[in-house]
Amino acid sequence: MSIKALLHLIFAFLIATPALAQTPEPVTLEPMDLLDAELIVIGADGTEKRYTPEQLETLTTYRLRTTTPWRPEPADFDGVLLSDILKESGLHDVAAIRVTAENDFGSTLQRALWENVPVLVATRVNGQPHSRRERGPIQFVISADDYTSSGLATEAHLVWMAARIEAE
């Protein structure tokens, strides 16, 4: 291999590397019985909207293959984008949102996060309903690459058993 060809290869690798970062891809999900859960979204106008996992999946669904801090092996997470949920509720323009879990854990997400990093609100994992013991039924998932390199996401943003979203 000539030096020129080697340089081309290195250049192509450098160009392609960001593209290898895992991003949610649109996916069509077959209907299935999901676990009982409810995500309450308090809209910008104060109206309350409740989503079961099935109702969430009426939005455009995506699949993200990634590891999480609790899963050393990659898994396929299916669900909808947080930004889509927020747009539907008129919260996409607020400065920050507060996400509360069923176990009362709370986390604040700044707008820069959902504008720059795809945050998947997962309802399935590896094609199965997302149980609580697997940090479901509704879990915020961010690609491990984005999680480690964006500077915007932290482990605290990976809310599991998510139950409520409202403006901060």
Place this chain on the structure above:
Amino acid sequence: MTAYQTRGAFWGRILAGACVLAILAVCLVAGNYVQATVNQLKSTHQVFNDRQLRNGYVAMSDIQRLVLVLQEALSAGRMTPEAAADFQAAADFLYVRTDNFRRVLGTRTDQQTARQAIAQLEVIGAIADDAIAADFDDLDQLWIDLTEQSQQARQALVIYMDEMRRLQDALLLKQSLAVERQLSLLWTTLGGLTVLGIAAIVLLRREVMSRRARQVAEERVHHLAFFDSLTGLPNRVQFQDRMSALLNGNAAVTLLLVDLDDFKLVNDTHGHAAGDAILRHVSKTLSRIVQDQDAFCARLGGDEFSVLIQSDDLDRLIPLCERIINDVGETIQFEGEALAVNASIGLATNTQIGAEIDVNVDSLFRVADFALYASKSNGRKIFTIYDKELEQQFLDRRAMVDELPRAITDGSMEFFLQPKVLLNTEETYGFEALVRWRRNGEIVPPQIFIATAEESGVITDLDCHVLRQASRKLAQFNARHGTEFSVSINFSALHFNSDKLVGVIAEALEYSGLRPDLLTIEITESVEMRDWDKAKQIIAGIHNLGAKIAIDDFGAGFSSLAYLRKTVADEIKIDRSLIEDIESSDTSRFLLDSVLDIAHNLKFAVTVEGIETAQQARIVSEMGAGNAQGYYFGRPLPADEALSIALDQNVGTSRAAAG
């Protein structure tokens, strides 16, 4: 740069280098200290973080949630499906919490309390899972097991959280200490840097001031190098530089040399401050006159000024010279006194210089100086234009200057002897040696070349040459004929500023073998004697040799009475100008009588010069003069001829000393 400044700059650099090293050392120490503190904090953080602490109290909340669901079921007497779902959810929460707890702990082995708490949580989880699997068949036993195990788990969690709290306290303490230390370090560093900064500013200020002083000194040196400090005019160096540039450009230029007449008189009469005032007046006058001309002026030194005009138009130059002479001569007031001097000017134009002279700065100065000399000789307060006639004189003089040294060595310079006689017997007792130049077969009289010899510095060699030759001639003649003729040699007053003269006379006496008392050195006053102390010292040296001193041309020189007061002469020779009208003028006779009276009172021997008639000889003899010299007694003749005549007249011997 002086040695002091060099040493100062050296130590300044050393100090600046030391300051830089000190700053680097302070930064290095501070950096290391901060890094050590940060490392310590990181180490503590590895042991404790807030997630570990949070796991503890959230786990307690999860246990409490499980117990509460069971408690409500017991109150209701049965586990409803809703309660079972809540129990399942609570068990799931606890499961996830335990899992998370385990993950955060990782593989660490130093947190035994955490492992004990996790083990207790796992037991509770197992109890809950077993109850769910058994469909809550024995609620009472479940309550007993769960409350008992919950109590142990809570204890383990409290112990764990207490340890976490201690770690947190330690961490906060270390952070506080670190901040305090960094604050101390910050103050210390700021203090040190402030001191170093002040030192740097002081050094910088010194350097700046040093540079400024150096710049001022350099500007001062530059100004002194090119300007006259008294008048502020350009000096000779700058004038010549600018003049050279113009001449190189082949421009028509005219040089005016302006010299003040009798400036010394102002200094002597009114003091040097008055002289300086005159010089400033002249400089202002010249500056004013040339400012609207294509010209510039300079002070060359002393009372010499110069003006260079870029023109050779005499119609323009002549009025300019007249204006300079007129305006410079204006009276000025100095400390209440009216002062005025006149100026003489020599004018030379490069276009008027003939082909025999290379036109350059030096030659233009020479010819202008020649024209100035003509102005001085022709009455002063005038200007003289260097023209063809003057150029011929200049070339003659230059040729004479060139030939004079050679004439001394090749024998062209001869000496004639004129007898000096005793008035009562008219017998010759000695001679005055008078130099003559046999130039191209013709005898050149001394008034033609003596002044040139004096100006060119050849007079010293010329006088010494006559001294040696005349002494030797008289010594040989006296030895051969048994006579005691004396000889007088003229020496310019120029000689009387150097100790060499005494040596030269001693050498001549030794060379010739002449008896010292037969040698008289006549001081001629063609130039003014300036250093009287030195002259008296030299005269004493001549006396020590045994030779005599005579004052020549007394009554016609610069300051004859001063000579009488300041020198220790043996003889005065009264100038011919006091004799000329003696036969017809009572005033002249009275004047001569007074001079003779002074001379006798001061014990001087007196020789009256310029006796041309028998009546003059009789009158001065009756007035009491002892010795005389003049055409009446004998003209200057070649030495052999004069000596032969004197011998024939049978005069000589040692009567001269009795004069």
